[in-house]
Amino acid sequence: MTLLLALQYQFEWSVLWTAPYGRWLLQGIVTTLEISALAWLLAAALGGLFGAFRTMSGLGPRGLAAAYVEFFRNVPLLVWMFFWYFGVPQVLPATAQDWLNRHGGEFVAAVVALGVYHGARLAEVVRAGIQSVPPTQLEAALSTGLTVGQAYRRVLVPIAVRLIVPPLTNESLNLLKNSSLALTISVTEVTFMTRQIEAYTAKGFEAITAGTLIYLGLCLVVAAVMSRVERRLAIPGLVVRTEGAEH
């Protein structure tokens, strides 16, 4: 810290809450949460659907799911941002383009890019969760006279869901952090706002530090919520790995 004091840099933390910068940061947080939440819902829907497809015996759904996963997972998210913002609207009819231009096409593009990318990664999580339920469990369920549907609903899914929660937490945090890439397509989220404050005040250190702390705070909240979910779902006697992967 003494080293810092020796610098000729005038720290001015007040830029973070003086008007209009404090409001900008709050707006940025709201936008980040909006795109992250919507993208999360999209990712969860796509991930659940294609993850289940990948475990099916039919070649059609399985091939489709494999194609979806490999296609969207193996391209950088930044490229997807540009693709959905600069690429896709161009091939849409003019009326759709106009509508997007007037109704925040950048917002839509950010949500779709984040959603399909993380959906592909979630599909793998879901698949792994389903496949790590031992087949003997299903056999046992069927032998007690449950129908296939009942066995899936009452035995396989409950176990798989509990297996999925820790990696899902991880993926949710990644999605939240990756939302910062939306600044490249003019979405005014947290990182955009920190850069904006920096541009206006030349107080980059304070602005970017605020950004890092905001993401840290948001991620800790998400992680806390998810660990509560995990505890609520826990079944006494059912041992499920509780070690999440590295964040």
Added chain:
Amino acid sequence: MRTHARKGSAAVLALSILLAGVVPAWAETTLEKVARTGSFVIGTRTGSPPFGFIDKNNQWGGFSVDLAKLVHAGIEKKLGKPVKFELKESTPTTRIPLLTSGAVDLIAGTMTITRARRESLDFSVVFFVTGAQFLVKKGSPIRGLRDIGGKRIGAQQGSTNEKVIREKHPQAQLVVFPDQPAAFTALAQGKIDAYTNDGVQLAGLKAKAPNPAEWDVVGEFYTYEPYGMAMRKNDSDFRNLVDFAMMEAIEGGEYQKLYDKWFGPRGEVPYPLSESALIFLQMQVIPR
């Protein structure tokens, strides 16, 4: 909860590493740093023709880069030994941190000298004069500042025009992009109705566009944008060196040659040097 405590201490550790990392060697002047490292690093643009841009042959250069090369020659003369001349990309949002962290020694791009920026940086004399205008598709109803109410106006993050529109013309819908190529693509695709930036930059975008005839640079200058080279604060020896290099270029005709090379009728971006701008530049040349 234990994991949270771990996370917290890890964050503190990471932050302290970060803090340690941003401590530049403030003790040394730019000239000392260049002498020690053996290279002079400038920050410039990659998409702002003709000041700093990558041309069709993938060559990175421009008017600002050529002026910075004159500074480079001055440094070599001063130090009495050759030093490397290096380019790094800088954008309006990165240029200040690049400079203050010591990653670059001089910003030679398209930076407007402002009083606010002079609080944290030092600037050379003015090397170019322009003002903000609008780039629109031919036939657009936008002909200037009074037509932008309710329209989607694109701007570049960290630019002075973005600030003016945001603060003085809130009736416009501002859409901000981190870099110029993205903003231009958005304009070409109709995502924004106009793109505002310094007139000369817009002329540059128009000149580089696939079909220059379909673009118009419109409106009176609504800001005054004097470009200068930026450097770290409180280093007057280096600032003198930069300034004197500019002055010698203006009085020796070198500046006009470079101007003609880049802005002349056959240059990258035709943009005639006005009489008043030339007089202003010459007036900055102080006696030897």
